[in-house]
Amino acid sequence: MKMILGCIAIVATALSVFPQDAWQQKVKEELPRMGHRNWIVIVDSAYPLQSAAGVETIDTDQDQLVVLDFVLDAIKKSRHVRPLAHTDTELQYVPENEAPGVERYRQQLKIRLKGVPADSILHQDLIDKVNELSKTFQVLVLKTTMTIPYTSVFLQLDCKYWSADAEERMRNKMKNEGLDPRPAP
16 A cells, blocks of 8 residues: 555646646647647748737747647648648758757758658748737647747648648549639638
């Protein structure tokens, strides 16, 4: 009995010492409600606090790659969404001598985004897109301790169980039957 109580005490202590961070809990709570057209953005510490009603910003006080790993893992485990990654075009041009650590970061980011459809878009265009999307859809911004410029990772959520090819085939069939095949925005 003493051994069982001792084990319970150790587990309880470990849980109190290592509580799940609020940002992790927020991702776990929000992800099941999010769907295609929602975004989760993992940003550096200088990313602006956006005032749009559809944008929620949480300070994680964590390393950016740790936050990215957690979010990508949560999305991977979901049954309904998959990520499309957008990174800042400017990141490709940030020199190591002006932003120490950027070379290593680019390598680490490439490893983490392996297998994830990804592209690069100008930073301001991505911010503008978030502003526009947030008028209709929820955007969760996770601010990190990153201090290298242009390292934000914009994860656009897409439907996991319906491919772009399936959508295109359906739209073509609608068009062939005389229906308005306007795709979803």
